[in-house]
Amino acid sequence: MASLSCSLPKLCFNSNCNQLLHHNSRRGWRRRTGDFADLCDRCATAFEEGNFCESFHLNASGWRSCETCGKKIHCGCIVSSHMFVLLDAGGIECITCTNKSHVLTPNPAWPPPSLILPVLPERVKDLSVTNWSSIAASGPKPCRQAPTFFDQDLHPKMPVEVDISTGINRHIGSKKLTNSPIEKRNNLDASGRLVNGSLKHGASLLLENGTSVSKCDEQPSAYGNDKPLSAVSKDETSSPHIHLAHNHASKSKTGDHFKVSVSYAQRSTPPTAAVKNFGSPNGVGSSGESRTCNERPQGRNQLLPRYWPKITDKELQQMSGDTNCVITPLFEKTLTASDAGKIGRLVLPKKCAEVYLPSISNSEGIPLLVQDLKGQEWVFQFRFWPNNNSRMYVLEGVIPYIQSMQLRAGDTVTFSRLEPHGKLVLGCRKKTSTSSDQITESVNTGDKVYAGEAIAKTTKPGEVMDQRYSNGNSASSNLLPMNKADIADSARNCFEVEIHNNAKAVPGAKLDLCSKREHTGLGPKSKRLRIETEELMELKLTWEQAQGLFRRPPNDVPKVVVIEGCEIEEYEEPPIIGMPTIVATDDVGESVQWAQCGNCSKWRKVPGYAIVPSGWTCSGNLWDPKRSLCSVDQELTSEELQDLLPAAGAKKLKTDKENPDSLEALEGLDALANLAIMEDGDVDASSSQFTTKHQFTTKHPRHRPGCSCIVCIQPASGKGQKHKPTCVCNVCSTVKRRFKTLLLRRQTKQSEKEAETAQQKLQQSEQSGDEEVQMFCETRNGSPSHNLVMNKGFSHDQSKKKSSNSHFEGQIDLNIHPERDGDLSSLLNSVGITRTLQDATQQKISSLGGNSTNSQPHLSGVVGNYSNGVLHDGSRH
DNA sequence: GTCTTGCATGGGT
C-alpha cells in the first residue's frame, strides 16, 4: 500500500476532506509506515478533539451503539478505534462506560501481554483505559482495528459477520458473557500490536486515512483501493488465519455486503513464536465461547494443536466460492488408516466433536448433513461409543465421501462452518509436503520435528540423534531440506529424527513440524505400523554429524550463527540433506568434491557445486559417466584417499600404497574402525554413533545384512571367529605388513638409541630398582599398570582376552593391539615373526613417559588403538 | 463366510 503523498500534491490525509495542504499540515494519527497522517487544520482539530468520526464519518457505515449508554460510536475506522471496546458476546461499549463499569483484572484465559510482546510500550498498555485525548496525543495506533476482528476469535462458535453496510456485526448465537471488556481490550491491544508487528507491509482492515474498509466502496482511499483490503497483511509470515481474513475480506468486498469472519479456529497454525503465543489454545477461546445448547467444552483452547484447522487461501476460496458466505474453519483431522479404511468410520477427536458438532446424548447419534467443497451434500451418522467412562465420537458412513475424494491415510479433512446457516463443510486436503509455518510450532513446542516425514525429537545436549530411515535411499533420494538453525534452536545440538519411506519431502519443502501424525501416512500413534515397516532403519547421529549432512542450498550464502558453541550455518533457502563429501581442489585448482558411493563405497569425484544427496551412488555420478558404475575402479588411490579423509573428518586410514589391493584392505580396516566405533560404549558427545537397521548391519554401515566378513561376525568381546595364520585376506596381509614395517622401524630406532637407552636403563635401574623393567613385567601380566601407557580399552577384561587368545591360538586376532605386548606377541607368533616381543617391549620402555600411541603414528593410523573391538584413536576418526 | 457393530485394548499424550 503506497502513499500517494510522494508524488501528488499534498492533500489532507482524510479522504473525506482531501483539502490541499499548503505547508500548514498538522499531524494526525500515526500510520503504519511510521509517518503521521497529515491533516488539514479542520481534520486535525477534529482528530484531536475526538470527534473526527462525527465530523467526517457521520454518514459512513460502522456506527454502533454502546451497549451500556447507547452512545453512537463509529467502529469502522482507526481514528475511533480506541473509543470503544468489544464485548465478548458482541456489541461494543464506549470507553467511558467501560471505565465506569469494569474492574481491571487480568483474564487468566488470555495470554499475558508478555506472551505476545515481551515489553509493550506504555502507551499501548494503557490503551484500554486511555481516553481519546490521550490516544490522540500519543497518536492512534494503526492496525489496532485489526484485532477487533481477531477478537471474534473469542467466539469460536459465533462466526461474526461484520456487515459494514449497516454497521452492525452479528454474533451468531452470542450472549453476553462476564468477561471484562477491558481485559479483552488489553488483549486486543496486545494482539493488535502483534498483528501490526507481524506485518511488514501492514495492511489493515482500516485504511490509514481513518476510513474503514467499508468505505472502500464508498470513497476511494487516498491509498488507492487497487489493492484488496484485508484485516491483516498477507505477509510472508502470515498464518493461514490471516490469509483467510484477507482472502475473505478481499473477496467479498465487491458485494454489497462486506462480510468478514475470523474464527479463532483460523488462527490455526501460528507461524511464528509470537503468533503462536497469541494464538495458543490457552490464549483465546474460552472466555468468549458461548454454547447454549449444552454444557460442553468450548473453545479451541481445548483442542490439541493438531486439530487446529490449517486452511489455506485456496481451500478457503474453494469453500467460500463466490457466495457471501462466511467460512469458519473449525477443526481438522488427519485421516488414520482406520478412518480411511473400509470400515467407514471416521473417529472424531472428542473435543472437536463436543465443541463443534451437535450435542448428542444417545449413542446412536444423529445424522449429520455436511457439504463438500463442491456443494455436494453428504449425510454421515454422528455418534459416539461409550469408552472408558468417556465417549468416542465417530462419523459413520464416510466411505462414499472418502472414496469420492480418494482420501487415504494421511490426508486431512477439515470441518468448517458455513454461515449464516451453520452448515458444516467438509473439506479435504491431500497429504502434501509441509509448510514453512509448521516448523515454528514444533520448534516452540519442542515436539518432534518431522522432515517431510522426518521426526526430530529434542534430546539432551550431548545425546545422540536417533535417525530412522525407511530405507537407505529414501531419505537420501528425497532431498530433505532443513534449516540448521531452526533445528538447532529447537533441538539443542541433538535430536531424534525419524524418516519414513513414504516421505514426500521435496526440494524446497520444509519440515513438517506439527503434523507429526502425518508423517507415516498411517495415522497417529502408528507405532505398531512403524515398527512393522521392515524398511525402517535406525541410525543415530549427533547434531554435528547431522550438520555434515546438510548441503548448502544453491545460490545461497549461509550466515553462521553460534548456538551453544556450535557453529551453525543458517540458510535463507532450505538446505538440503545430503551426503557428506570431501571438498578438495583438483589439479587445475577447481573445487571438487569426493563423494562416496552408498553401494560400493568407492569415492567419486564430483564438481564442487554439486549437491550430493545422502545415499548417493555411482549411478548418480552424472559428472563422470565413466565412473558411474560401481564396478569401475576408484579414481583415488588409497594414499590420496588417506590424505583426503583426515581433512574430511573421516576415518583416518592408511594403506599400503604399494598394494594395488589396498583399497579392499582399506575397506576392511574401515569396517574395523566402524565396528570399533560401534562397540565403543563410551561415546562422547562429539563422537558419532550410527545404529542402523535393516539396510545395514549393526556392525558397520558399509556392510549389508548377511555379511559374513570377519568384521561382521566378530563380537565385541573379541571372541569368535578369527583369521587364521594362513589367511591371506587383505585385512590380514595389511596388518601383517604393517607390523613388519613397524618392527623394521623399531629396529632401526632401537639400534640408534640402543646405547643411550641402555645407559638410561642402567641409570634408572640403579635409582629405582628398574621400575620400567618392573613395569614391563606387570604389563606382561596384564596388571593395571598397563593402563599407564595404554588407552582405556586395554584394561578391558584382559584375562578374558587372554583366554580368548589362547582359545584361538594359531589364529590372527584382529582385536590385537600392535602396541600391546601380549597381543603383539600373539600376532607375531601367529604370523611366524619371532623376534618382536623384546623389541616392542624395548620400544615401549623407551617411550615411557610419553604417549606410545603418539610415538607410533603410523601404526595408530592404521588400526588406531584398536583393542577389543574398540577403537581408541584419540582423534576418533 | 462376510459384513457390521460396538466394545476393549493399549500406546501415546
Next chain:
DNA sequence: AACCCATGCAAGA
C-alpha cells in the same frame, strides 16, 4: 495418572 484415540476383535446380523 488420566485421558485420548487408533485399532483390534468378538458378537451379531
